[in-house]
Amino acid sequence: MERRRSRSPRAAPTRNPLTQKPYSSNYTKLLKDRKSLPVYEALLQLENLLKLHQVIILQGETGSGKTTQVPQYLAGLQKKVACTQPRRVAAMSVAKRVAEEMDVKLGEHVGYSVRFDECSSESTLLKYLTDGMLLREAMKHPTLDQYDIIILDEAHERTLATDILFGLMKEVLQKRRDLKVIVMSATLNADKFQHYFEGAPLLSVPGRLFPVEVFFTQVAEEDYVAAAVKTVMQIHAFEDPGDILVFLTGEEEIETACRNIKKEANKYGESVGKLLVIPLYSTLPPSAQQKIFEPAPGPNTKNIPGRKCIIATNIAETSLTIDGVVYVVDSGLSKQKVYNPRMRVESLMVSPISKASAKQRAGRAGRTQPGKCYRLYTEETYRSELQETTHPEILRSNLTSVVLTLRVMGIDNLVKFDFMDPPAPETMMRALEILNFLGALDDEGDLTELGSLISEFPLDPELSKILITSERFKCSDDILTLCAMLSVQNPFLRPKESGEVADKAKAQFAHQDGDHLTLISVFSAYIREGQRQDWCSHNFINPRSMRAAAEIRDQLLVKFNKLGLQVLSEERGRSENIRKCICSGFFTQVACKEKSSIYATLKEKQCVAIHPSTTLAFRPEWVLYHEYILTSKNYIRTVSIINPIWLLELAPHYFELEGFPDSQGKRQLESLKKSRAKNKK
């Protein structure tokens, strides 16, 4: 019966071909909405193009429905489909929505896969996953045979993982003529993708956003925070009801702006509506982040409606969507990561955003009704100083992990690997050099056994290395904790108003040998106290960091056991063993005291100071640091005391010292070497 009916060209099937069950009423209701999406009419065209081409570029703005409709349409053709997303929340929520639209149970025909949460099965035809997760799958199965179609969504964001997948796709498409790839992107750089995948046809679908009127300032603003405050007050006093979203660059600025807006609003009294001012940045505790979803305040005594005003970082550009925003105020700036391969340092710099970002920010005003966007820069600045698109992440990152990943996927000629934007040769050289010193690559640049072990862990190669070495130093229990703690946001909270109390709380955990041991002791205390939220808040510890660390530690432990490594811990010589073990991975990050509190990094001879957040009670001769940051000064942060002899024992190859600049540290190491040689005789 069903067969005959589904063959009929006119009547739509009443039973779901995937489950053989009749469609629910919810399905019918959702189908109506789906049919009104701009992308709906393009689906057949897409199917036909796929018969002729291996790669297709699909360009569509927010609201076109491409993320939900394209993958499910292809899965409906009985193809195994993977669709990547840059963020885990998106992968999970889109999968849930699509399962509902397809009238199947989430985790069966439609599933998702993100870190810590695998929701798919044998029967899964369509899987949404984070781009990083697909990369992990590709490390195991470099030709991705488990899929017929791979969709790279949000390609315009050019995340590190998506960029590597682009290059990988080029290789795999040669080996698998049956594989199809769809690159889905917002506009602006679709032609770049088309050029990269030579001959790939471009399919465009319109978006569905309300119009947003854009205003520029007439003259350049000197103080953009003050300008933002002024603009918010003007909107609040003179514009129609609707919430305001302001884009600034960071925590401090945002808190200042919030204070000033509240102060200004108070001056106006009842002549304007109530204004709810909410800061939004990623390091805020989740409870504070939830405030952005609170409704705008009601009318005041003069019956003027209230509104809310959210002052946010880039987090509101893509990661968090706030409905009801009608006005956007855009500073035109954001903090961006930059990488200096010569100094081997990643730092954050306030930089102008791209035109693509400016457009994205403006679009945040048009999600529910027509909106307005006030740009705190001139049209001339926009035209001449803003780049078309944001510099892809791969050009701004340390590539140690990336190079290792490529090697594991069997890419042996890195020079020939077709990057959409090739990274600086110096950055690649740095990565190869460090991987060689870690023992992950041999002198020919080939992957070693240790290298493939290192690549198994979801960690930076240096951290994986110390985790593996921890077996030898009988401190794996502690190093598992340390790796987890170094992978999460700084767990120590220090609110300005209670700085001293917070410092005292932190002092309870301080370990005399350094910040690494302090991190371990915080985690131990957290577990000992039953992982309690109230314990965290009482001790100025960020509970989110601790929960994340516990989860990561569990994941690392499972992997650790699976690889046949042994969890050992020995009390005798514990601190020394831990610090030696850290040296086995971070020997390139050591500094020697020059005078009083000034240090010089050994390899680059950069003058640095130990960051004031350290728990070290004095300034030792030699330290190992976890990160080198450029802020008001050059700082090294997360620092522990080491004995320079360990360096010679653990990384003799690196400390041959030929390429090192002359310094007190180098001379000390040289004389240590001499006396060691003498003792051996």
Place this chain on the structure above:
DNA sequence: GAGCACTGC
């Protein structure tokens, strides 16, 4: 003696 855009495995 002071500061951490945002993701992701």
